[in-house]
Amino acid sequence: MEDKYILSLDIGTSTIRSVIYNSKTDIIGNAFEQVVLHYPKPGFVEVDPDELWQSIVNVVKKSLEDASLSAAQITAMGISTQRSTFITWSRKTGRTFHRFCTWKDIRADKLVTEWNYSYTWKAIKLGAYVLHMVTRNKRFRAGSVMKFTNNQTLLRLCWALQNIPALKNAVQNNDAMFGTLETWLLYKLTGNKVHMSDVSSASATGLFDPFTMQWAGWAMPLFNIPKSILPEVVDNAGEHFTSTVPEIWGHAIPIRSCIADQTASMWGSCCFDTGDVKLTMGTGTFFNINTGRSPHASVSGLYPVVGWRLGDEIVFSAEGGNNDTATIITWAQNIGLFESPADTAEIAMSVPDTDGIYFIPAFSGLGAPYNDCTAAAGFIGIKPSTVKAHLVRAILEAIAFRTVQLYACVRAETNYVFNDIRLDGGVSNNDFIAQLISDLTGLRVERPAQVEMSSLGCAHLVGLQLGIFKSKEKLKSMRKIGTVFTPRPHIKKAYEYTFRRWEEAVNRMCGWYKETQPSTAISDTNDSLTQQDTIKMAAPGEKGDYVK
Template sequence: MTGPVLAVDQGTSGTKALVVCPERGVIGSGSAPVRPRYLPGGRVEVDPRELLDSVVGAGRAALAAAGEPVVAVGLANQGETVLAWDPVSGEPLTDALVWQDRRAEPLCAELEAYAPSLLERTGLPLDPYFAAPKMAWIRRHLTRQGVVTTSDVWLVHRLTGAFVTDAATAGRTQLLDLDTVDWSRPALDAFGLADERLPAVVDADTPVGTTTAFGPELPLTGLLVDQQAALLAQRVTEPGTAKCTYGTGAFLLAQSGPLPRRSTTGLVGCVAWRLAGRTSYCLDGQVYTAASAVRWLTELGVISGAEDIDTVGGSVPDAGGVTFVPALAGLAAPWWRGDLRGSVSGLGLDTTAGHLVRALCDGIAAQVAELADAAAADLGAPLTALRVDGGLTRSALLMQAQADLLQIPVEVSALPDVTALGVGAVARLGYDRALTVAEAVPRWEPSAVYEPAADAGRAAERRARFRTAVAALLDAGPA
């Protein structure tokens, strides 16, 4: 049995670090905030140094809280966040463009002729959400110097000196061939990135070097993109099973097995992980605004924070005819219309804060239900349950709405911080090659299970209202 590992989850709004012991579970934790800047024109950026400082700060705090040594480190990352940097000095040459950033929209429109071939080759629709459009935008508008990569490559380089990315994170760029799990020359050509120096694509459980950033010299033995790390920790390892993480956005991933699958419904086909040379794939759907929509309501003064969702929303029996499409950063899968804005309809003089909160819960849940239907269509069988994690799963109102609109049980993970736990499991696999995946991943159990309380007809009506509101947005076009 290996000793404890340090598992670091570098996320959009903060970094969480856990010291995870195989026998005793989490024995220390630390966190550090990250403050992305939300700017006009759909721009979202952050100082890369803040990302690195948060990783080091959270990791050191977790180690101090644990009070005992660890044997290895794992690092999870945001996925589609990119920057340019100097590979000699390691210094950033630009701010980091966060995954939510939309400034590459015109570039994607210009490359529309390549969209079908890119989808077939990489599994990803052409959209500024992914890394390659942002990388190409940086090269056109900011700098031709240094290298341009996803944030994990820079963080790993600063920690260890290595120049690598794991296969799942590489799959978020739109530059990875889904079949060969290597960089695609035609995709690089399409984005004008053919001359770039690219990191080596490695297995998630690959020892990539050592770091002294957290104190004693430690091997970095696990790398994985955040949502796939959560997928692993939720033990969604068999085809047909799925999980959804409710964070800044909401992300539904369905396991599709050892063969790549191209979605026909608007989802993303991508690498779940590559462990010990074996690749697993998944289908992925995104809701751009979940907790960020709750934060928006908070800033308007409708509620004082996410902890008020159930209290305020529970003051009314339903949404009172209000329909909320929380596309505050555009619509992601399966529509891929990042240029659209959100909408609230059905308002009246009797509309209260409770109705708005209920409508937001229904809006988030309806978008996730659309993703679940799309995954079921691609997989050829309905999902039988949805495993969920993330901060918003503390809202019984949202989770009940999710079960009602899906008409299947919603199983809330009892494990906090599943992304960190997932990359911690990967770090253990990289450190101890004798371990199996089943042995490395924490035991999974739900803290709560929400069964559908609304009948199928009522659920269908709520979803139909949401689809009508989305159709109105699509017809109206960009604001």
């Protein structure tokens, strides 16, 4: 029987990857390029759409060459993208009104703060609390504690609608289209034929209500967002994505899946059952638990997202995250704490402890259970005896500690029985972090042979859609585990004091930017920064760019 070939296009925060798999999910072609981030003003983090498009075209060509295949030999492709990065463009001409505003952008920080503390939002949350007390509806419980954050799309889109004149005019003339990255990419790949968002990506924007499975009707009038600019929300697999136009790669390639990167990695890790947990440690840390057919109403800040929808099958995920993981590793390398990320585990183990040093990993604020975008990063406890190895160990411990906190939130809010955590992402290659997570959670931690789970998850979804893989059980049987870390109870006991002191250190850094950040983060009065030409930087290593 002739082999089938699946192409997975995975666009993360740091890298664009094109991976070609055969029917056994062996990688036969692989290529990647760095995503170029632009920082035109303090707080702005952008991607140029023309640069991104050219990189996407190139990386797919390179993967085809690496596999010695032509586009005509690809059975179908799937797409996985970073979430909450958005753009707007003209319905008539297809020209964009601005660059991609990425999920790490904080230009709307002042709006986020104003809305979170506004009387209007407080009244809405109070109303939701009352409704929850009367109806016991989980949707209102979630609404009663909801906070806006910078990594949601909602208020960054609101900022764009208020501050970009060309977009404002286009909205008035019904000439504007909005989309997160996958929406724009599908539009481009199909020759401007479709305007759709896959449901997993839509659910991470803050504009989509997972409890009603529709664009949030309450948000449209409240934030003056016209519904006409929003894409159609579709299932994660099917023929509705159509095909690429032949001109791009020489032959049309059927597109059969599109899914958000974090839920794609759940597919790659075969987290198909309720209670399954995966932990992605790439640019940021994302802790996802399969919550089955019901969205989770969290009070600690876990975010309810749609994992996937395939016809009648709807699976939800509760997600906790920390925005800075590989970004911290890269920063530490840039300031000279070590030469290569591959050395960090050995460096950390070269000292018995941190000598009382604690690191707060909050370059982009802190997620659950703090939910504080004004928290600051930094070291606490530096003394004359401090050496580089203490600082490196403190950084690695902090990454593990944040995961332990996310796990504690899940334990407090659910009744699931947990046995293991399935790792992916480049930072998961660090043995020190992986083992410490196992020790402190008391769970078996599994690291796959290949840590690029979002690419593999795309292939799983495409293959299942086309019948190449007969069932999810078949996919489970094909899963390749590389290294298993088992908990050491004596280590957990030894870390009790250290972890408690670290939490005290974090509390001291919470709210650090509360008075100054909203007014200074995107100030146009800082001539030394805002009048420069755009700064271009390749993003720090994500997922497989970090090696053991």
